[in-house]
Amino acid sequence: MKQFAIIGLSHFGSRVLEELLQYEDVEVLIIDRDQRVIEEFKDVVAAAYIADVIKQELIEKLVPTTIDAAIVDLGDKTEASILVTNYLKKRGIKRIIAKAETEQHGEILSIVGATDVVYPNREAAKRITLPLISSALSSFFPISEGLVIAEVRLPDTFAGKTVIEADLRKKHGINILAVRRHGAAQFDFISPAYQFGSGDTVLVVGREADIATIPAPSDGIVQPPPNVGSEPPSAAGPSADTGKRSIFGRLAQVLGSPNRRSLRKRIR
């Protein structure tokens, strides 16, 4: 039997509750300030309280020290989540999982006692971005310590080669985990003797930079020619920008955007 407390049932807390309830030997205690939230879930949990958890006495009264973990998700109430995490830490809860949106919020949560900080939106954003940039990638999972898992569509130059002949491990520093044949729904584990077909997708593990070295499939991806219709994006000189670039700018000119500067700064 495992026991968990979910303090705050915003989007993340509610989804964690749903996931935990898939398991048999699990008991969950929920606390939220919002009566509607508690009413929604009270019939499926072991205990449910409507309470404003900002008060330390309430955490001490309601949360047993023996629980396996507490999950904190007070939505956008950043300060409250920091206070509650600290109360749970002082109460001696051994595992405290807290949700954060920003790096700064996450850092403070760690300092005051969170053992795990989860950034759902940042993680999801990371996962979709590389596939948007690189047309060969269809899916992308960052793993701890610099490793990533990616689904990569192989260019047709691989068709007819075996896994050994393609030698992605040596040539690109990556390992193939599984292959999905063109048009198939499932990934299958393969032997080194497997012969790639046209349009195969591979599930690979490696460093992000290494995965990016797999050549992209050429079909359907039209690369616009460099230096066509571009304007210098910065004082550094002419760029390889394409004709596409001017579309946003022209629109902004017509419509009066608050800003149409070129994109050379980076936000942190």
Added chain:
Amino acid sequence: MKQFAIIGLSHFGSRVLEELLQYEDVEVLIIDRDQRVIEEFKDVVAAAYIADVIKQELIEKLVPTTIDAAIVDLGDKTEASILVTNYLKKRGIKRIIAKAETEQHGEILSIVGATDVVYPNREAAKRITLPLISSALSSFFPISEGLVIAEVRLPDTFAGKTVIEADLRKKHGINILAVRRHGAAQFDFISPAYQFGSGDTVLVVGREADIATIPAPSDGIVQPPPNVGSEPPSAAGPSADTGKRSIFGRLAQVLGSPNRRSLRKRIR
């Protein structure tokens, strides 16, 4: 050069913008109703508009048909996100990524035109839940088509065995991708001749049920004895619940929880 439009910069949309801005040849157009949001980001994007995107004419005016993808994140405004997704589809945008919280919302987004539906909170909840339930797992990544990647701490019975001798592929149906030595920060790729040490963590790929068959490390995990101090949880008869179970119940009795029923229902 790739061009993207982010319609709505709630938590997910903002994180996607931050990720996209890491790349050089990317240009982003942002639209949000909230002036503060637009002010915050206007200096780092190619174009920024304060606009209520619920109006179809605005989408037609502001979003070029040539963009590579549009990202829709109107926060909790479910109906608005459905309308906007549909406008983008009718405008002919080839890739539309929309954020959803619930299954129902996601389904509708797909029907009206989203090519990708992202559930940040559900995905993060899935990722943390299995490690909370299974003490051998420290991290867990669901991959498409039923495959999962997991970090699993090996029990000490593996120490001294080589990868070939342990034969996790045959005995448990899973593939080892990399190993992190006890105390090391980095995962390393290994050869089949690698000899496991005490406390090694392996990164494996396989089906969820297969990964759960790896025996858990025994150290530090105390399993409470079955049938101690338990009360029958349902009419189905006595359970294997442990003494732990009664804690929430007793507390609820003292404090007057709105509910203290045993956890046997499942929410959907």
